[in-house]
Amino acid sequence: MIPRHLPPMEARHEYLLHLADNALVLGHRNSEWCGHGPELEQDIALTNLSLDLLGQARLLYQHAANGIGEGATEDTLAFLRDASDYRNLILLELPRGDWGLTILRQYLFSEFSLLQYQALQGSTDTQLAAIAAKAIPEVTYHRRWARDWVVRLGDGTEESHTRMESALATLQPHLGELFSPADFERTVTERGIGIDPSTLRSEWTLRVRQTLDEADLAVDLSSLATPSNHTGMDGKLGRHTEDLVRLLAEMQTLQRTYPGNEW
Amino acid sequence: MAFQIRRLLYGDIPGGETGGGPANPQPAPDSSEWPLWEVFIRSRQGLDHKHVGSLHAADARMAVENARDVYTRRMEGVSIWVVESRHIHASQPEEAGPFYDPAADKAYRHPTFYDLPKEIDHM
Numbered sequence: 001m002i003p004r005h006l007p008p009m010e011a012r013h014e015y016l017l018h019l020a021d022n023a024l025v026l027g028h029r030n031s032e033w034c035g036h037g038p039e040l041e042q043d044i045a046l047t048n049l050s051l052d053l054l055g056q057a058r059l060l061y062q063h064a065a066n067g068i069g070e071g072a073t074e075d076t077l078a079f080l081r082d083a084s085d086y087r088n089l090i091l092l093e094l095p096r097g098d099w100g101l102t103i104l105r106q107y108l109f110s111e112f113s114l115l116q117y118q119a120l121q122g123s124t125d126t127q128l129a130a131i132a133a134k135a136i137p138e139v140t141y142h143r144r145w146a147r148d149w150v151v152r153l154g155d156g157t158e159e160s161h162t163r164m165e166s167a168l169a170t171l172q173p174h175l176g177e178l179f180s181p182a183d184f185e186r187t188v189t190e191r192g193i194g195i196d197p198s199t200l201r202s203e204w205t206l207r208v209r210q211t212l213d214e215a216d217l218a219v220d221l222s223s224l225a226t227p228s229n230h231t232g233m234d235g236k237l238g239r240h241t242e243d244l245v246r247l248l249a250e251m252q253t254l255q256r257t258y259p260g261n262e263w
Numbered sequence: 264m265a266f267q268i269r270r271l272l273y274g275d276i277p278g279g280e281t282g283g284g285p286a287n288p289q290p291a292p293d294s295s296e297w298p299l300w301e302v303f304i305r306s307r308q309g310l311d312h313k314h315v316g317s318l319h320a321a322d323a324r325m326a327v328e329n330a331r332d333v334y335t336r337r338m339e340g341v342s343i344w345v346v347e348s349r350h351i352h353a354s355q356p357e358e359a360g361p362f363y364d365p366a367a368d369k370a371y372r373h374p375t376f377y378d379l380p381k382e383i384d385h386m
Binding site for chain 1: 297318319321324325328329331332333336
């Protein structure tokens with residue numbers, strides 16, 4: 001029998017999977033640019049960044065697998081769970097769009113991820129704290145790189161500005177989910193393992209607003225829709241878009257077709 | 264008129280963050296193509312920056328980031344210089360004779376008559 005690791009599971013494991021799924025899904029989306037970047041140098045830059053995210057996901061999956069037991073490995077967690085088992089943010093599974101949307105999403109998530117990892121350095125789960133400490137220099141660079149591009153494109157030509165405005169309009173409805181704690185997040189916060197994402201919101205808003213001002217992009221960050229009242233989707237509860245189903249179908253096809261295959 | 268005098272130490276880039284040319288570079292002849300930059304990497308503290316290749320970038324900051332992503336992925340460096348290729352002036356191949364041949368038969372210019380202690384590296 002294939003271990004599926006379906007919920008209900010311990011809040012700590014669900015939290016680790018949430019963090020890992022975020023990194024894996026965004027890393028996979030960005031990796032779709034490999035060989036298709038607008039410039040050779042940017043193609044390499046985004047592929048490097050994707051591999052950083054994949055590396056973070058692996059460490060988190062390995063840590064989760066150790067806790068879950070029952071034959072779970074990083075591979076079964078990544079390749080044998082269905083979309084409804086995934087706990088990633090909807091924001092990260094949306095199609096890559098154009099270069100502007102990919103960059104803007106990366107920037108918005110990097111600002112969040114940096115604050116999150118910084119807080120997780122103090123986790124009572126020492127392995128999670130170590131993973132966070134290792135990820136911080138990577139995410140710091142992702143943030144810097146993506147921020148430069150957001151400003152460059154937002155404050156660039158008429159076309160690049162229009163495209164960034166349109167990307168912002170596409171992503172804005174999905175920003176509220178970043179800061180709406182799921183039940184498992186409340187539980188791990190009480191136990192000192194995780195952090196309540198709503199506590200990161202004011203600092204995130206401050207930083208993002210500064211960047212968007214520099215990029216000449218206007219957006220309302222004061223009233224963000226929560227997942228349930230706006231879209232009916234909630235990534236942390238496994239209620240995903242069809243885009244994730246298609247992403248996983250492509251990503252998992254080899255392991256599902258040839259279970260246990262190695263090369 | 265105010266002149267700013269800055270003491271440059273070994274390894275400093277003249278012009279600080281705007282390294283890679285004058286403060287107001289002329290626009291590239293074809294603005295659809297980013298200018299070419301030469302990349303120099305210092306692999307360890309104490310060693311010289313070495314030319315490793317070139318890349319395209321719209322400005323100096325992007326050039327440094329591109330160099331980081333293209334040339335330091337495997338821990339090759341601890342410091343990066345970039346300079347726009349158009350600022351490099353080279354000797355001409357047709358002048359190679361008068362430039363380099365006269366050095367060929369002057370063995371006395373080589374410090375081969377000294378014994379260096381083994382501990383001295385990178386000479």
